[in-house]
Amino acid sequence: MKQFFIFIKKEFAHVLRDRKTLLILFGMPVAQILIFGFALTNEVKNARIVVMDQANDAASQQITSRIEASRYFEIERTVMNTQQMEGAFKSGKIKLAVIFPAGFRNDLLHQNKAQLQVIADASDPNYATTLTSYVNSIIQDQLAEINEGTNVPYRIIPEIKMLYNPQLKGAHNFVPGVMALVLMLVCVMMTAVSIVKEKETGTMEILLVSPFTCYCR
Numbered sequence: 351m352k353q354f355f356i357f358i359k360k361e362f363a364h365v366l367r368d369r370k371t372l373l374i375l376f377g378m379p380v381a382q383i384l385i386f387g388f389a390l391t392n393e394v395k396n397a398r399i400v401v402m403d404q405a406n407d408a409a410s411q412q413i414t415s416r417i418e419a420s421r422y423f424e425i426e427r428t429v430m431n432t433q434q435m436e437g438a439f440k441s442g443k444i445k446l447a448v449i450f451p452a453g454f455r456n457d458l459l460h461q462n463k464a465q466l467q468v469i470a471d472a473s474d475p476n477y478a479t480t481l482t483s484y485v486n487s488i489i490q491d492q493l494a495e496i497n498e499g500t501n502v503p504y505r506i507i508p509e510i511k512m513l514y515n516p517q518l519k520g521a522h523n524f525v526p527g528v529m530a531l532v533l534m535l536v537c538v539m540m541t542a543v544s545i546v547k548e549k550e551t552g553t554m555e556i557l558l559v560s561p562f563t564c565y566c567r
Contacts, residue, residue: 394422394477394480394481394484395421395422396421396422396423396424397422397423397424397445397446397481398423398424398425398426398443398444398445399417399423399424399425399426399444399445399446399447399448399481400425400426400427400428400429400434400435400438400444400446400447400448401414401417401425401428401429401447401448401449401450402428402429402430402431402432402435402447402448402449402450403428403450404449404450404451404452404454405450405451405452405453405454405455406450407454407455407456408455409454409455409458409464410450410454410455410466412492413448413450413466413488413489413492413506414448414450416488416491416492417448417485417488420484420488422481422484423446423484423485426438426443426444429447435447435449435469439469439471439513444471445470445471445477445478445481446468446469446470446471446478446481446482446485447468447469447470448466448467448468448485449466449467449468449469450466451465451466451467454466458496458504458506462502462503462504462505463504463505463506463507464504464505464506464507465506465507465508465509466489466506466507466508466509467508467509467510467511468482468485468486468508468509468510468511469510469511469512469513470482470510470511470512470513471513471514472512472513472514472515472516472518473513473514473515473522473523474523475515475518475519475520475523476520478512478515478518479518482508482510485508486508486510489506489508492506493505493506
């Protein structure tokens, strides 16, 4: 036991004398806490979207203004046809599109219900689900404001469509990341195994003192 405590004391002395080791022990955790705690976040903010307003009436403009006023979305631009919208999705400039059909306000006033379409890029299923949930919440808030003080409730029904991954499978998103993680772990483990093996066979010191000749042209 005494030898064990002497070994611990020696290791502490070695760590405290080595500035690089101190930097790794204390500097790296502090930097990681700051980065992971404050810089990295899974919140959705300023997601770029487009609006296709075929109705161009008061009801559609009110919902568009409410969406634009929220901190979750940033309207990239207003498109007038499906070709522009598809091009924006394919270029990766937007993650969501809101489409108001013609006669949106007229349907809402005369039929007490209206429909709009929400199209999301589901290549990242979690992100797409979060975006559609936020849009739905904004629509419901606007609907509650419209229904305030009315006898007959109005309804706005969002039709949600997921592009590129309609089944919302997560394997397409997670498998490449898992492959990179596995490769990284294997490389680190094989390096550690090689060093430990050299230590066990007693050839580590020979490897360290071996001459290395650099042939430079």
